[in-house]
Amino acid sequence: MGKIAIEDLAKIQEAARYKIALRQGAGRVRLNVHMGTCGIAAGARGILTEVMKEIESRNLHDVIVTNSGCAGLCSQEPMMTVEVLGEPAPVKYVLLTSEKVKKIIELHVLKGQAVREYALALGSERTR
């Protein structure tokens, strides 16, 4: 470590922005990868890694990634629920592949356009 200048404060802040946003639980978008046994068997772990890579490479500071249990539709796994702040309901995407993940992030997460052809339905099961 060397001495820092006032401008360096902003750089350090920028570098840690995603980390701090996550710790505060603040995000515009929440991506929930379903990780029940069925999901894991169908490749959900790979999907999760893919999602994280996309976030990293696109430098997205406002996207939270979580995982949850089986969504109840095991035949359609791997699945992911996309929740965007301000949108009326979350969207569930099914039978995911890494190409589909890229497109969902490109269109839905960044531009707010749900990708209808990969989507199962609007809405979500209650999680309590």
Place this chain on the structure above:
Amino acid sequence: MAYRTYLMVCAGTGCVANQSMKIKDKLESEIRKRGLQDEVSVVTTGCNGFCAVGPLMVVQPDGIFYQLLKETDIAFLVEEHFVKGRPVKELLYTPPKEKIPIPKMSDIPFFADQTLIVLRNRGLINPEIIDESIARGGYEAIAKVLTSMTPDDVIREIKASGLRGRGGGGFPTGIKWETCKKMPGDVHYVICNADEGDPGAFMDRSTIESDPHAVIEGMLIGAYAIGSTEGYVYIRNEYPIALERLQTAIKQAREYGLLGKKVFNKDFDFDIKVVRGAGAFVCGESTALMASIEGRPGEPRAKYVHTVERGLWDKPTCLNNVETWANVPQIMLRGAQWFASIGTGDVTADPWGGSKGTKVFSLAGKVNNTGLIEVPMGITLRKIIFDIGGGIRDGKKFKAVQTGGPSGGFIPESLLDLPVDYEELTKVGSMMGSGGMVVADEDNCMVDMAKYFLSFTQTESCGKCVPCREGTKRMLDILEKITVGEGTEEDLVLLEELSNMVVESSLCALGGSAPNPVLTTLKYFREEYEAHVRNKKCPGHSCRKLITYAIDPQICVDKGHGCHVCAKNCPDGAIIGESKQVHTVDVMKCGKCGICYDVCKFDAISVE
């Protein structure tokens, strides 16, 4: 790859004492075992505040709050939550008397009703890494001050904010700074008082443990305003974690050029020395503290000449408490207006006209949620104790709350709607103090409580002033007499007289406030004193000489069938009776320990 989940493990003194570092190690090894080490990161933070349920951990970004963790829980927890995405219900917080757990930290009433300024970084950063503090806005305020504000601007802002000393006195901080700045001489000192000694108080310790850089930055800003280049932190040696984190923080700040010559490459030098105190309570008093730094015995002096004029080594010195310093950067960043919008009264004309901002309290005693809280000034005691504190333990009845440590007073139930404010607390005979808050329930004897706090100040009296040294000793003798049933009506009169004498004729605040617990209990709980003196009874059932235990023979046989548990547990062999027969207490042998009372499942034992 970036982490997707952070496990914020509390590493405040309370949780560390409950093995949170072992839990951290276990979490890391279980995470590695499942190949999640690049996705899930474990972070040790300062005190989260909810000490009652430690060791604890918060999972972010979901905000899931896990409590009372054990090493044996961790393997299951990691598998369930971080692999399968299912929070573990058994480890979530469930409020007393309720059945459904509250998964999210932000929904737990203990946290929901707090306002964080001083503790804004608690649980969010690792206090041992300066970049994490900077990421949350650390050192932005001093940067702003150095580039765009004159020392007078800073003082004007602090004055307008209404910030007052958080160490107890409530002296307006801006006025102190201004007076110190005006004093002639080229050497001025700033000091951070971290000699927190009140029984049951741990605000300053936790503030340093969770965000040491906020304190350093506050001192930098103060030093710039006053024209000082040298600062001291006087901290108790009994605070090993706080001390270590403070030293780490100072070292890192120096490496970044934030302390030392030419801070941020500007024309401003400032560095901090850490002085460890040996734990004398009186060294929390400013003049005694300065004497101690100089290497003299920690004794106060008369303050005809204030320390802002002649303090450390007879130079103008500005001393503030940890919490006061930690407020400063946020005031600089967010403005005096914002700070003054929180709290009570109006400080535009009269600096003593209100209490602004927030106050950190350590909530201890007979409440459910013991811990560290930060609340806006003006909040009622009732809200603190019953909403944030979750009410009294085991469904017992509230009796009193003691604010301000051993120098404060007891406040009865009738005054629970009192807003927390410097003047309001003083009016009822207590004080804000540094922020200790000890709650007493129906089982506490107020005479005994007063005796406890007085015995603390009595032992900690430095001995310089006769009234404090001898007066508190005599007062303690009288209280002792009363609790063993030998007190008289005249003793109560004498006690009051002695109290007033000690208050009026002691040099420093230690003697000046030591009788407060006695005076307030005499005022609000006089009937308890009278019960001890006239009827030789202790209404709180805690003065051993004045209570007797008895077994109701009917309940013992009918309900308990002479279960014999009391007799088995009695350390004095004072319970007579065979199994399946009536049991009785041999009053001559009974040591009044109360074990029988606690172990009897049938409530057959009564205490009078």
